[in-house]
Amino acid sequence: MSSEKPLTARQAAAEQTRRKLLDAALQEFSRRPYLEVTVGDIARTAGVAHGLVSHHFQGKQGAYVAAVTEVHEQLREAEEAELPAAVPDRIRQRFRGFLGFLAEHPDRALNLVLVGGRDEVFADLRDRNLRVLAGLLGLDPDNHALAAALRSFADAAERLTADWLRAERPFELEALVAAFCALLAGALRAAHELDPALDVTRALTLL
Amino acid sequence: MSSEKPLTARQAAAEQTRRKLLDAALQEFSRRPYLEVTVGDIARTAGVAHGLVSHHFQGKQGAYVAAVTEVHEQLREAEEAELPAAVPDRIRQRFRGFLGFLAEHPDRALNLVLVGGRDEVFADLRDRNLRVLAGLLGLDPDNHALAAALRSFADAAERLTADWLRAERPFELEALVAAFCALLAGALRAAHELDPALDVTRALTLL
Amino acid sequence: MSSEKPLTARQAAAEQTRRKLLDAALQEFSRRPYLEVTVGDIARTAGVAHGLVSHHFQGKQGAYVAAVTEVHEQLREAEEAELPAAVPDRIRQRFRGFLGFLAEHPDRALNLVLVGGRDEVFADLRDRNLRVLAGLLGLDPDNHALAAALRSFADAAERLTADWLRAERPFELEALVAAFCALLAGALRAAHELDPALDVTRALTLL
Amino acid sequence: MSSEKPLTARQAAAEQTRRKLLDAALQEFSRRPYLEVTVGDIARTAGVAHGLVSHHFQGKQGAYVAAVTEVHEQLREAEEAELPAAVPDRIRQRFRGFLGFLAEHPDRALNLVLVGGRDEVFADLRDRNLRVLAGLLGLDPDNHALAAALRSFADAAERLTADWLRAERPFELEALVAAFCALLAGALRAAHELDPALDVTRALTLL
DNA sequence: GATGAATGAGGGTTCATTCAT
DNA sequence: TATGAATGAACCCTCATTCAT
Numbered sequence: 001m002s003s004e005k006p007l008t009a010r011q012a013a014a015e016q017t018r019r020k021l022l023d024a025a026l027q028e029f030s031r032r033p034y035l036e037v038t039v040g041d042i043a044r045t046a047g048v049a050h051g052l053v054s055h056h057f058q059g060k061q062g063a064y065v066a067a068v069t070e071v072h073e074q075l076r077e078a079e080e081a082e083l084p085a086a087v088p089d090r091i092r093q094r095f096r097g098f099l100g101f102l103a104e105h106p107d108r109a110l111n112l113v114l115v116g117g118r119d120e121v122f123a124d125l126r127d128r129n130l131r132v133l134a135g136l137l138g139l140d141p142d143n144h145a146l147a148a149a150l151r152s153f154a155d156a157a158e159r160l161t162a163d164w165l166r167a168e169r170p171f172e173l174e175a176l177v178a179a180f181c182a183l184l185a186g187a188l189r190a191a192h193e194l195d196p197a198l199d200v201t202r203a204l205t206l207l
Numbered sequence: 208m209s210s211e212k213p214l215t216a217r218q219a220a221a222e223q224t225r226r227k228l229l230d231a232a233l234q235e236f237s238r239r240p241y242l243e244v245t246v247g248d249i250a251r252t253a254g255v256a257h258g259l260v261s262h263h264f265q266g267k268q269g270a271y272v273a274a275v276t277e278v279h280e281q282l283r284e285a286e287e288a289e290l291p292a293a294v295p296d297r298i299r300q301r302f303r304g305f306l307g308f309l310a311e312h313p314d315r316a317l318n319l320v321l322v323g324g325r326d327e328v329f330a331d332l333r334d335r336n337l338r339v340l341a342g343l344l345g346l347d348p349d350n351h352a353l354a355a356a357l358r359s360f361a362d363a364a365e366r367l368t369a370d371w372l373r374a375e376r377p378f379e380l381e382a383l384v385a386a387f388c389a390l391l392a393g394a395l396r397a398a399h400e401l402d403p404a405l406d407v408t409r410a411l412t413l414l
Numbered sequence: 415m416s417s418e419k420p421l422t423a424r425q426a427a428a429e430q431t432r433r434k435l436l437d438a439a440l441q442e443f444s445r446r447p448y449l450e451v452t453v454g455d456i457a458r459t460a461g462v463a464h465g466l467v468s469h470h471f472q473g474k475q476g477a478y479v480a481a482v483t484e485v486h487e488q489l490r491e492a493e494e495a496e497l498p499a500a501v502p503d504r505i506r507q508r509f510r511g512f513l514g515f516l517a518e519h520p521d522r523a524l525n526l527v528l529v530g531g532r533d534e535v536f537a538d539l540r541d542r543n544l545r546v547l548a549g550l551l552g553l554d555p556d557n558h559a560l561a562a563a564l565r566s567f568a569d570a571a572e573r574l575t576a577d578w579l580r581a582e583r584p585f586e587l588e589a590l591v592a593a594f595c596a597l598l599a600g601a602l603r604a605a606h607e608l609d610p611a612l613d614v615t616r617a618l619t620l621l
Numbered sequence: 622m623s624s625e626k627p628l629t630a631r632q633a634a635a636e637q638t639r640r641k642l643l644d645a646a647l648q649e650f651s652r653r654p655y656l657e658v659t660v661g662d663i664a665r666t667a668g669v670a671h672g673l674v675s676h677h678f679q680g681k682q683g684a685y686v687a688a689v690t691e692v693h694e695q696l697r698e699a700e701e702a703e704l705p706a707a708v709p710d711r712i713r714q715r716f717r718g719f720l721g722f723l724a725e726h727p728d729r730a731l732n733l734v735l736v737g738g739r740d741e742v743f744a745d746l747r748d749r750n751l752r753v754l755a756g757l758l759g760l761d762p763d764n765h766a767l768a769a770a771l772r773s774f775a776d777a778a779e780r781l782t783a784d785w786l787r788a789e790r791p792f793e794l795e796a797l798v799a800a801f802c803a804l805l806a807g808a809l810r811a812a813h814e815l816d817p818a819l820d821v822t823r824a825l826t827l828l
Numbered sequence: 829g830a831t832g833a834a835t836g837a838g839g840g841t842t843c844a845t846t847c848a849t
Numbered sequence: 850t851a852t853g854a855a856t857g858a859a860c861c862c863t864c865a866t867t868c869a870t
Contacts, residue, residue, distance in 0.1 A: 051847085158362070635829055635830090
């Protein structure tokens with residue numbers, strides 16, 4: 001029928017609205033905890049009717065998940081935009097990607113990424129990242145002590161980043177990358193303390 | 208004379224109720240974020256009328272502050288119950304006190320202590336603790352790089368502790384103490400990366 | 415184009431609901447003092463959900479102000495619907511407008527107009543009216559004694575009207591108009607007693 | 622037994638407490654409408670436990686009635702403390718008593734006496750007063766037009782008094798007495814307008 | 829008689845969601 | 850698809866009253 005062209009136009013308009021809402025959700029959930037953000041806030045920021053939040057995301061919760069997913073996808077892309085390199089450089093490269101991305105989107109990412117992994121939604125995304133890290137270090141990602149230490153490192157790194165962003169980046173990005181490596185080394189040694197059977201010496205030389 | 212005893216009896220009963228409410232608040236705020244806890248939850252857990260929350264704590268917020276204050280006071284006591292010792296041991300002693308207390312009250316402390324310092328109420332309490340740590344290490348607590356690194360360490364340690372508690376303590380407490388030291392060493396080296404002028408070699412020998 | 419009609423239809427429906435709520439508020443606030451009226455009462459009377467009171471009037475207070483404003487606007491229109499005439503007749507005309515309007519809406523106006531000026535919300539509306547009256551009488555509306563006497567007259571007139579309405583109008587409207595004039599004359603003489611410098615003789619001849 | 626003397630002492634103490642509460646109620650109900658006054662306000666003002674309000678007056682409402690009754694009793698005494706005199710003077714005497722009493726207790730009486738008779742509790746007390754006035758004027762207190770006019774006069778007089786008190790008495794008491802007489806004359810003429818059969822000429826000469 | 833801890837009904841408001849248009 | 854009016858559950862808080870001490 002004659003419905004295809006206009007339908008596509010409508011779909012495009014709909015997608016645009018969805019995008020406005022997603023951006024608004026990103027912004028709002030970045031500023032306040034979930035329960036303090038209202039559907040009305042998101043809609044107002046997006047400049048559309050609040051009913052559309054349910055329409056496009058099946059409710060507030062859906063909008064939240066969409067926002068978190070979105071930002072982590074962006075982050076993953078930034079981290080993996082690494083040039084082929086030797087391992088130590090690939091780790092540093094990831095850190096650079098991580099810090100670079102967050103430095104570019106400090107407002108929207110401060111609460112949606114640097115949340116200390118307390119939120120269940122983030123747990124998986126984070127763990128996947130840490131497994132990649134373990135792989136790069138040539139260590140067994142299923143070792144409990146190592147996993148615990150790496151999560152601990154992740155929190156340390158996030159805290160450092162969060163303070164850095166809030167203080168308007170008082171240090172060079174490269175200094176932070178080096179600091180990350182120091183923290184990671186500490187975490188590996190901590191893993192060894194927790195599980196003496198875990199050999200981290202080779203991994204340490206990679207840093 | 209004869210009025211004091213009965214008066215005390217009444218007050219004792221009231222104090223007991225207040226205690227029940229405080230424990231309930233401790234419990235509820237330990238399980239869910241502030242906004243998800245209702246006054247009704249607290250009262251129900253305490254087994255009293257909801258009006259008493261306002262009666263004893265002037266509203267929900269007051270109950271929250273009372274709960275946070277309470278648990279941190281207990282924690283501080285546990286940390287400072289250290290025997291006189293040489294510095295390395297004093298640091299380890301504090302770690303032991305910290306871990307021991309939380310291990311004893313995993314439920315109530317998990318959300319009221321190990322919150323990643325995101326909550327403004329906790330910021331001061333945490334910073335004070337870190338300044339003590341810097342003092343024990345013979346370092347300047349006002350150095351920005353060190354302060355950032357120590358906050359980062361605090362998050363790492365808290366995460367490790369939280370996972371440990373949630374996993375029902377798969378490691379020995381002493382192993383954790385050692386891991387804390389390794390993390391702290393990593394943090395000191397990270398501080399040095401951020402601010403090369405900061406000399407941490409002597410502090411490292413203390414660990 | 416095609417969007418205007420349906421939009422208007424929706425808005426009309428909303429306006430109708432608003433009107434129902436306004437009428438309900440008028441009715442409820444006419445029967446009981448502010449604090450005895452509940453938002454639930456208004457909504458129930460209007461036959462809608464109680465949340466709509468906040469939706470349309472931003473809370474109970476807003477509904478009250480809307481009700482008072484509404485009724486006074488109607489009253490003012492009634493009073494000013496006077497034909498051009500000589501002063502004595504214009505005063506009588508205002509009285510007729512006042513009494514006629516209230517006689518038509520005895521229920522809603524009894525507490526929202528004839529409240530003795532005790533309520534701050536009404537003070538301005540009343541004073542403006544009395545200044546008009548002073549003007550028609552050729553007297554200075556800023557004279558304190560006159561102002562006091564006129565307020566006193568207003569209370570007297572309101573009381574007479576209220577009793578008249580409550581007793582189901584035992585007198586002719588014209589008799590009340592004449593009585594108003596007598597009361598007003600008494601008030602002018604009282605003003606002269608309070609402030610002997612105030613000459614009311616010419617004003618009295620106008621009645 | 623040995624209980625009589627101490628019992629009497631207790632009763633005296635109880636009566637004293639009751640008195641404190643009554644005074645407090647007088648004060649509180651004078652400042653805010655009934656629903657805005659809390660039992661706690663009264664007790665706090667009296668300096669006793671709030672439970673005593675129920676104990677002594679069977680609840681808040683009882684305290685209110687007691688307060689209103691009390692103040693009107695005092696007022697009646699003040700009005701009737703008139704020396705024997707000819708009628709015009711006796712009327713003026715009553716006005717003087719009325720005004721004098723209120724001038725002495727402006728705070729507590731402003732809301733408990735000068736309330737425009739809107740409150741049902743006051744209606745009887747007021748009507749009795751007006752019947753006395755009609756009697757002094759030699760008029761039939763049961764005539765509807767006269768009764769209406771007198772109530773109207775009462776409101777006018779109260780308003781004048783209230784403004785006078787609130788403005789810190791800008792006029793002489795005697796000027797007010799004269800103004801009252803002028804208002805009363807106006808009311809009598811108004812009564813005649815309402816009921817032409819009512820002859821007020823003789824009464825007017827008395828003023 | 830006096831206290832104030834305890835109760836619980838009831839208030840106004842917010843807000844996620846639904847749905848007719 | 851977009852709107853926003855409408856719903857009603859849930860929230861926190863206030864407060865008159867009761868009652869054990």
